[in-house]
Amino acid sequence: MAFTAPSETLSGSIATDLRAQIARGEWASGDRLPSEHQLAEIYGVSRATIRTALQDLESRGLTVTRRGVGTFVTGRVSGVRADLRELASLSETIRSHGRTPEAVYRSILLRQAETHELASLQLEEGDEVLATERALTADGETVAFSHDLIPARHLGPDFSTTEVTGSLFAVLEAHGVRAVSAVTDIHAVHDPDLGWGERPTDPTYLLLSQLHFDQDGVPVALAHTHFVEGRFHWSLVRHR
Amino acid sequence: MAFTAPSETLSGSIATDLRAQIARGEWASGDRLPSEHQLAEIYGVSRATIRTALQDLESRGLTVTRRGVGTFVTGRVSGVRADLRELASLSETIRSHGRTPEAVYRSILLRQAETHELASLQLEEGDEVLATERALTADGETVAFSHDLIPARHLGPDFSTTEVTGSLFAVLEAHGVRAVSAVTDIHAVHDPDLGWGERPTDPTYLLLSQLHFDQDGVPVALAHTHFVEGRFHWSLVRHR
DNA sequence: TGGTGGGGCATGTCAGACAAGCTACGACGG
DNA sequence: CCGTCGTAGCTTGTCTGACATGCCCCACCA
Numbered sequence: 445m446a447f448t449a450p451s452e453t454l455s456g457s458i459a460t461d462l463r464a465q466i467a468r469g470e471w472a473s474g475d476r477l478p479s480e481h482q483l484a485e486i487y488g489v490s491r492a493t494i495r496t497a498l499q500d501l502e503s504r505g506l507t508v509t510r511r512g513v514g515t516f517v518t519g520r521v522s523g524v525r526a527d528l529r530e531l532a533s534l535s536e537t538i539r540s541h542g543r544t545p546e547a548v549y550r551s552i553l554l555r556q557a558e559t560h561e562l563a564s565l566q567l568e569e570g571d572e573v574l575a576t577e578r579a580l581t582a583d584g585e586t587v588a589f590s591h592d593l594i595p596a597r598h599l600g601p602d603f604s605t606t607e608v609t610g611s612l613f614a615v616l617e618a619h620g621v622r623a624v625s626a627v628t629d630i631h632a633v634h635d636p637d638l639g640w641g642e643r644p645t646d647p648t649y650l651l652l653s654q655l656h657f658d659q660d661g662v663p664v665a666l667a668h669t670h671f672v673e674g675r676f677h678w679s680l681v682r683h684r
Numbered sequence: 685m686a687f688t689a690p691s692e693t694l695s696g697s698i699a700t701d702l703r704a705q706i707a708r709g710e711w712a713s714g715d716r717l718p719s720e721h722q723l724a725e726i727y728g729v730s731r732a733t734i735r736t737a738l739q740d741l742e743s744r745g746l747t748v749t750r751r752g753v754g755t756f757v758t759g760r761v762s763g764v765r766a767d768l769r770e771l772a773s774l775s776e777t778i779r780s781h782g783r784t785p786e787a788v789y790r791s792i793l794l795r796q797a798e799t800h801e802l803a804s805l806q807l808e809e810g811d812e813v814l815a816t817e818r819a820l821t822a823d824g825e826t827v828a829f830s831h832d833l834i835p836a837r838h839l840g841p842d843f844s845t846t847e848v849t850g851s852l853f854a855v856l857e858a859h860g861v862r863a864v865s866a867v868t869d870i871h872a873v874h875d876p877d878l879g880w881g882e883r884p885t886d887p888t889y890l891l892l893s894q895l896h897f898d899q900d901g902v903p904v905a906l907a908h909t910h911f912v913e914g915r916f917h918w919s920l921v922r923h924r
Numbered sequence: 925t926g927g928t929g930g931g932g933c934a935t936g937t938c939a940g941a942c943a944a945g946c947t948a949c950g951a952c953g954g
Numbered sequence: 955c956c957g958t959c960g961t962a963g964c965t966t967g968t969c970t971g972a973c974a975t976g977c978c979c980c981a982c983c984a
Contacts, residue, residue: 492968
């Protein structure tokens with residue numbers, strides 16, 4: 445048995461393995477997964493660990509489990525769309541859809557944080573931030589324009605703006621910072637002046653304003669990403 | 685101990701109780717919850733049940749639990765915004781923000797389903813649907829325009845269009861159908877011709893296209909709701 | 925023919941135990 | 955005096971085996 449993605453816990457890696465199976469279409473919509481007892485035997489773990497993994501699937505809307513019956517794959521999450529719940533590098537997401545991502549930086553600078561940025565990033569007057577403007581492309585097509593902010597204190601004293609390439613997450617992880625969650629506001633924006641270079645004919649964007657946190661709840665980045673409507677599809681499963 | 689909301693399972697009702705506590709602000713951001721062992725004693729259940737409840741909280745981004753340390757309240761979900769993960773009646777959501785909701789119907793009719801609607805609702809040629817157009821208001825201010833579709837077979841033979849009032853969920857539940865999940869596509873729309881009556885000056889909308897399912901995975905409604913940008917705020921917590 | 929009850933299997937919950945990670949604090953050595 | 959190390963005692967993660975309870979199906983009986 446080979447797990448596709450590393451995870452901290454046993455149940456976590458089993459959950460990602462099962463999620464990958466579903467994503468690969470190994471279980472059709474409506475299929476019943478093996479019982480918890482069988483899965484425990486298959487993976488060589490206890491039923492408790494399997495239950496933890498299955499609860500992860502259900503919380504993501506990938507399965508529905510009914511007492512006395514079993515757990516069933518909903519399988520309604522289409523493969524060509526990004527799950528809004530899943531916080532992943534945009535580059536990774538594009539690549540997982542079989543397209544080639546690129547981040548084209550328009551500006552990279554270290555500057556003092558502006559007043560309205562202080563509160564959300566928990567900064568103090570005069571603190572410096574790394575401010576970047578990027579266009580994100582898939583196979584050369586511009587998919588989004590992003591304005592990102594990282595407090596300089598996360599980047600260390602010997603930071604140089606020349607090392608900024610590719611994904612926002614990559615920059616952070618190069619300095620030992622791992623963004624694990626983000627509070628996201630979602631807006632619709634129509635602005636002909638937004639963007640640069642090859643602009644879309646319809647200047648309508650889906651804006652995700654995201655405040656990223658590390659595992660200790662410390663804010664590590666503030667990102668405003670404008671997705672060109674029609675070029676990137678977001679979806680998610682909502683629950684009662 | 686009184687649980688605020690009924691739930692199928694013991695762990696489920698404990699989870700909603702804990703969620704309510706957090707929503708009421710009984711735990712501040714960063715607070716550590718009692719240990720699983722203590723919670724088990726408090727609620728008079730086993731540790732396994734508590735763990736199931738805590739996994740629900742973590743999957744919603746309300747808490748973070750660290751091995752060997754404890755589980756901590758993130759408490760970053762602001763109260764004035766709707767959680768996109770949570771599938772609730774829009775009317776309920778508006779009311780929970782202290783405003784008065786109203787659904788103003790523009791049209792209600794039974795008609796044959798159109799070709800492009802058949803597949804997603806799993807209908808066959810000639811099947812009838814209830815098609816409605818509504819404006820949703822909060823304290824009289826139009827918050828969204830919605831086009832909704834319900835297959836007639838869910839409404840029974842003695843259905844009359846006169847009974848359609850208020851929430852979409854209410855109409856369904858009046859006929860014993862309970863929508864428990866929805867696959868949602870999110871788009872930005874700019875269309876001066878969209879909407880009716882008191883239209884917003886900026887015709888930019890956040891469109892949620894939702895296919896609702898009952899607990900058995902049967903599609904029960906297709907809703908296209910255009911939220912007037914700036915009048916309703918959606919947010920969610922994303923996770924790695 | 926039709927309803928009814930039970931058997932088997934599924935998930936939900938319980939109890940107790942051990943493994944393993946984290947924090948705090950005190951002993952120890954520099 | 956200060957820093958380092960180890961350990962005690964907490965936490966969550968996993969395991970085992972058991973019982974409670976819900977669901978489905980089918981044999982059985984009226």
